[in-house]
Amino acid sequence: MLFPPRCLVCGEFMTEGQGESLSLTARMNICPVCREGFVPLPAAHCSRCGRPFQTSLASVHICATCLEKPPVFDQALAAGLFQDALRSAIHDFKYRLRVELASALAAFMARELVPPFYPPEADLILPVPLHRRRLRERGFNQALLLARELFAQWKDRIRFNLLRRVRWTEPQINFSGRERRTNVLRAFAVPNPEFVLDKSVILVDDVFTTGATVNECARVLKKAGARSVLVLTLARVA
Secondary structure (H helix, E strand, O other), X not given: OOOOOEOOOOOOXXXXXXXXXXXXXXXXXXXXXXXXXXXXXXXXXXXXXXXXXXXXXXXXXXXXXXXXXXXXXXXXXXXXXXXXXXXXXXXXXXXXXXXXXXXXHHHHHXXXXXXXXXXXXXXXXXXXXXXXXXXXXXXXXXXXXXXXXXXXXXHHHEOOOOOEEOOOOOOHHHOOOHHHHHHHOOOEEOXXXXXXXXXXXXXXXXXXXXXXXXXXXXXXXXXXXXXXXXXXXXXXXX
């Protein structure tokens, strides 16, 4: 009565029972209207990069881009599409420092994902790292917060120091296509390759746009001896 729950996305008061109970979190405090704006990845998508296909048929196969130039990572999957309420929530999470959204966003991921992504079938879970300068500016790594919420039962597999960002890069949002790939080239390193040698890895990030960042991470991880690299993101640009 004194402190009724409010939707974490739109801020509207929620009536009792509107919060969705999930095993991952006590309540997913997002109202039904905003929850409808969390659009899951379509059933029709590329089995390699996760790109959604423009069809209503539940078809999963490799897209033409991946056939022509396969990515370094083995498979990528997103929980939802980077649009509507999910896009707003991610922006609030990252740029308005709404860290309380991490648990609700992770709950959405848990609801939409399947093995080998969730539950995780990998030896290591690595968040895409931020450069120390960006980390000081923001105060947190959104990929690490998502990983800790989503994989709380497997926290012993989460390692934030095995993959490091060793070169400052401008935000990828300022670039497109080939410029993004150039921007992150040699921006990551694995200081201790012996810890990833012959290990399967789930790489966690918030948004998959062109895949340039996660592909570069996968490149250095495989160069260090990782057996496989799966890419898991909260959302994907359609």
